[in-house]
Amino acid sequence: SEGIRLKHSFRLVFRASNNEAEYEAFLAGLRAVLCLGAKDVEIYSDSRLVVYQILGSFEARDSRMKAYLSAAKQIISKFGTVKVAQVGWAQNRHG
Numbered sequence: 150s151e152g153i154r155l156k157h158s159f160r161l162v163f164r165a166s167n168n169e170a171e172y173e174a175f176l177a178g179l180r181a182v183l184c185l186g187a188k189d190v191e192i193y194s195d196s197r198l199v200v201y202q203i204l205g206s207f208e209a210r211d212s213r214m215k216a217y218l219s220a221a222k223q224i225i226s227k228f229g230t231v232k233v234a235q236v237g238w239a240q241n242r243h244g
Contacts, residue, residue: 171196172217179224188229193236200235 175194182190194200201207202218203225209218225231 168196168198168214169217171199172214172221175199176217176220176224179221183224183227189231190228191232191234193234195236197235200233203233 171194175192175196178192179190198207199221202209202214203221209215
């Protein structure tokens with residue numbers, strides 16, 4: 150069966166680095182689909198850093214990035230299966 154596709158964009162009301170903003174959007178998306186009762190999710194992000202940290206290919210060194218990674222993994226653990234993949238910016242544009 151075909152899954153439901155959701156596209157979200159979020160506006161941050163505080164100053165954040167690009168990486169922090171990417172994590173905020175990633176977490177907001179995870180929380181949104183969790184609230185909808187999703188069990189199996191596929192997440193596509195154009196943030197190489199976020200995706201590779203989630204997959205364990207990149208280490209989170211900065212304390213803020215470690216906190217974001219920990220929060221993401223905590224939410225991810227609530228799903229049955231999670232696929233995370235990196236896509237190019239052009240493929241991920243809202244249009």
